[in-house]
Amino acid sequence: MKIAMGLQILQIIVSISFSFANFTEPNKTLETTVSTLNPEEVEKFGKLSAEWWSPSGPLRSLHAMNSIRVPYIASTLNCLRDGRKRRILDIGSGGGFLSEGLAEHFQNLGWSDTEIEIVGLEPNSELVNIARSHLPENLKGKVNYFVDTVENYVVRNPNQNFDTVVMSEVIEHVDNPAEFLKYAVRAAKPGGSIYLSTPGKSVFSWMTLILLMEHVLRIFPVGTHNYDKLIDLNDTLAMLRENKCEIREVRGSLYNPLLNVWHWNDLFIPVAYAVHAVKSN
8 A cells, every 4th residue: 555655656756857857097105085985874784784685675676776777887898798808897886786787697698707807896894795795606707896995996906997887876875976986987997988876866856765765665774865965967967077078878767666676767867867978088
């Protein structure tokens, strides 16, 4: 009954939002960085470690998101199989949902360990241990996890040029998002793809993700999203352009809690959006 009521509320929100949908090499010893680590956010998700991979647990919606985000992120590499190793950086990899999903995708396509490498960065050591222990043996040659923040990793590894850099549902949980994005882009090689997904910052995202999904339906754990930390799409696009990235695509996403499935739907850009950008040569 709650879910049916929630879906009706969601339809009302969509109808309202439709009217608003058109909107517009470093010196490692001398460089200092501004920390992007938010200890409260790291601790909050660390408390979910025991249920991270539970199919009916509090993170089931994030797990289900792989059905749309894995093929979307992999799409720019699927056509680049030429024998050279392609590298993906998954920033804020948590317990390994996305890194493992990407590795499985390329495994199913027949990519060998010498053709694909996925690096997962996560500041919570407990979640990294969860990710490492869950990784199947046949994927261990494709994925490496590190306990680190993106700024520290990039300063220590200035020559790590990734073909694809991913920030999926993470920028809204960090401090200093402009610094976070700057270092994420630095990790990509010229011409490399940048993928970012995050909730929008609008009355519709507050009504849908926080009021409805957290407090009414309890689909997400209460406190998952802090409205003050959400980032408006225009601000995200501006930060990417400031870091010399060309915007290729913006998409909206819709979650159906009744079926636990995600769909791309551009009407929902004010609620949740994904951006594909390319780092300029």
